Amino acid sequence: MFNYDTVYHTDTDGRARAHPHTGWTRCTRKLIHMSKEQDRSYEAQQTVCPYCGVGCTLEYAGNEKATGTEGPVNKKSEVCPKGVAAFDIVTHEGRLTEPLVSEDGEFTAVSWETAMDRIEAELTTIVDDHGADAVQFFASSNCTNEENYIFQKIARMLGTNNVDNCARMCHSSTVAAMSERFGAGAMTNSLGDMMETDCLLVAGANPAEQHPVIFRSYLLPAIRDGATLIHIDPRENDTTDAADIHLPVRPGHDIQLLNAITAVLLEEDLVDEDFIEERTTGVEEFRDQFDDADIEAGAEAAGVDPDRLREAARAYATAEAATIITGMGMSQHTSGTDNVRALLNLALLTGNVGRPGTGVNPLRGQNNVQGAGDVGALPNIFPGYEPVTDAEARERVAEEWGVEPPGEPGMTEVTATHHFGDEIRAAVVFGENPAMTEPDANSVSDAFDELDFCVVIDLFETETAAHADVLLPGSSWAEKSGTVTNTDRRVMRMRPNADLPGNSRRDLDILCELGSRLLDSGSFAYEGPSEVFDELTRVSPIYAGMSYDGIGEGCQRWPYPADAEEGVDILHTDEFANGEQQAPLMPVAPTPPADSVGDDQLVLTTGRVLAQFNSGALTRRSQTLTMMRGEDVLEIHPEDAEERGIEDGETVVVENERGGVTVTADVTATIQRGVVFCTFHYTEPLANAVTGGELDPVAEIPEYKHSAVTVTPAE
Ligand SMILES: Nc1nc2c(c(=O)[nH]1)N[C@H]1C(S)=C(S)[C@@H](COP(=O)(O)OP(=O)(O)OC[C@H]3O[C@@H](n4cnc5c(=O)[nH]c(N)nc54)[C@H](O)[C@@H]3O)O[C@H]1N2
Ligand SMILES: Nc1nc2c(c(=O)[nH]1)N[C@H]1C(S)=C(S)[C@@H](COP(=O)(O)OP(=O)(O)OC[C@H]3O[C@@H](n4cnc5c(=O)[nH]c(N)nc54)[C@H](O)[C@@H]3O)O[C@H]1N2
Ligand code: SF4
Ligand SMILES: [Mo]
Secondary structure, X not given: OOOOOOOOEEOOOOOEEOOOOOHXXXXXXXXXXXXXXXXXXXXXXXXXXXXXXXXXXXXXXXXXXXXXXXXXXXXXXXXXXXXXXXXXXXXXXXXOOOOEEEEOOEEEEOOHHHHHHHHHHHHHHXXXXXXXXXXXXXXXXXXXXXXXXXXXXXXXXXXOOOEEOHHHXXXXXXXXXXXXXXXXXXXXXXXXXXXXXXXXXXXXXXXXXXXXXXXXXHHHHHHHOOOEEEEEOOEOOOOHHHOOEEEOOOOOXXXXXXXXXXXXXXXXXXXXXXXXXXXXXXXXXXXXXXXXXXXXXXXXXXXXXXXXXXXXXXXXHHOOOEXXXXXXXXXXXXXXXXXXXXXXXXXXXXXXXXXXXXXXXXOOOEOXXXXXXXXXXXXXXXXXXXXXXXXXXXXXXXXXXXXXXXXXXXXXXXXXXXXXXXXXXXEEEEOOOHHHHOOOHHHHHHHHOOOOEEEXXXXXXXXXXXXXXXXXXXXXXXXXXXXXEOOOOEEEEEOOOOOOOOOOOOHHHHHHHHHHHHOOHXXXXXXXXXXXXXXXXXHXXXXXXXXXXXXXXXXXXXXXXXXXXXXXXXXXXXXXXXXXXXXXXXXXXXXXXXOOOOOOXXXXXXXXXXXXXXXXOOHHHOHXXXXXXXXXXXXXXXXXXXXXXXXXXXXXXXXEOOEEEEEEEEEOOOEOOOEEEEEOOOOOOOHHHOOEEEEOOOOOOEEOOOEEEEEEEOO
């Protein structure tokens, strides 16, 4: 099926490509030897990788490189190249080392006292004049549970629920759909449990590149053990290389595809009647909706071969245990919540929930995007996913904080940028880069200039930091302690491996000082992260039974009730997380994407590659990772290229009414006709200059995966 021994390779034109499955392990070894000359004698302590949500543990290895340690996830100490290169940014010469204030567009270094005085004065005036809802708080999925907990505590004690994190742009639609049906939005099963599966339905995710250690250490072993891999993705990528069935869906047409699979399950009687009877409601109405379903037409509308689709439906339904893995290809659409609802129907119809090897498993983004949500850095929930509208939950929080938080949900973060300069007068941006990562980025960038006041806490002068009135130098992953929660709900501890550069400060100290100045010092006086974690366990029921010491070098998994001996591995076994025994089956009708595609236009879908991470704030500054993948390309099908007179390697212009960018064409048949793909990791091309600001109506997630564009050779 695939050659496990092939190594990472570079094209002759220097464009690096990660090889499927293995490239990175070999490459990792090579990277360790490629380290810089100077050595520093930092302390080596087990901590958690700052990049993706897999949660590999690592430590300082000397020569400014990290090495994997035997952790709860990476049991054999394996890490991918990003983990190995994580020190490149810790010791980077571009790190912010002094607080900066902007005067007439120029940053000047000031003392911490001066910077904090300015923040206190400006935010206090704005809250006095316009109310606390005039401030938007951007929390950080790259930062710890304790930092995010304090951050949302500041917002809520000030009197606003306007706090959100980039989970909004990521799995907010998945969480909305799963919470609605199952009562919890997180992975239903554990990573270890995935090795028990007989079928993996990977929908709109590319774990071979985006969750490489999960792919290599959990999914590949299951596949090699005979599990069938079905990949629903408009492109062929490293995950597809290991797939038995590839369904190259047209971007934005997943509901047609999933409904056609559903129709096959019903038509061919591939459903689990006992499970449906015991654990679901609404089956009669559901069946009625599919009575006249035209499977062939559905498959064709989705752009896939009906026979392959039937094969996929049979493989998923007849497997003894089948698991769904879902990612951004599903979630990042104006129909994102509906896409996931349609996916959930498959699991419910076939009884693939609540047992080993089954479930619906969103692979989460950053090292603490799961935790940022768990601790309440979202506008509609308190720590532990208790709704802000619930009076009892507000009282429980008030008991701990001495102040009752507001009961109206706050603004989500993309919507907030649409109100910069009117309802929203100030922003506090902690460890996020929205001026680059939000859709229609040129407009977002302009919107930042409409604010009366903007504070950014980051490691570098990012694209967002360029709009700050005060820019504070925070601490990197290697300089902090605290906890993070990985994709399969495991809380793990971070420990420092390096000293803070210059006058930078620990993020937790910065936030506690901010809280003390804006509110009262008593509410933000903590000995350190462990004391914050203790408070979190009192406020958040899902963390109630955990302890900072108890986590140690291992992990604790939520839900972990106060009286339990350990956390729960598989959710929804006897009843769903909302206490219901049954979940509703709900038909979903397709809705068109926001951008309609003109005759001469192509559909741009965006995503990621192995060696770069999100806005690239960290990875573009890493010498080693840039050597692996230093520039973006636009994948375009040979026939689409030929029609436009575009040659491989040529510069092309990608544009629509929102903006235009230039990028190098990569003419390849791995992308389907009519679709082009690039990443959003680079400032040039800034992919989000052309993505649109239309949002899913339920979760307010943007449509990063479907933009109508024209592609022409550059003059
Ligand atoms: N190397 C690396 N790893 C990362 C990150 C990174 O930037 N780099 N970022 C982290 C973060 S924040 C996240 S959220 C995760 C995301 O991890 P993934 O969900 O795997 O991320 P994407 O690459 O955005 O999208 C996945 C796939 O969706 C496909 N796709 C595009 N449009 C559609 C569509 O309409 N339908 C379907 N079915 N598929 C479609 C794309 O071709 C792509 O292969 O990765 C995390 N891990
Ligand atoms: N076109 C397109 N756009 C997308 C997506 C897509 O698929 N396509 N995906 C979306 C998704 S899923 C996501 S999650 C977002 C990501 O969007 P962002 O969260 O805005 O992107 P990051 O690059 O992860 O930004 C992290 C920032 O935090 C800083 N940072 C990192 N660690 C620390 C720390 O310890 N302390 C402090 N103070 N700062 C720190 C970094 O320097 C960086 O500036 O992008 C979204 N945008
Ligand atoms: S798989 Fe993710 S967590 Fe593990 S080393 Fe790579 S980037 Fe870090
Ligand atoms: Mo994400």
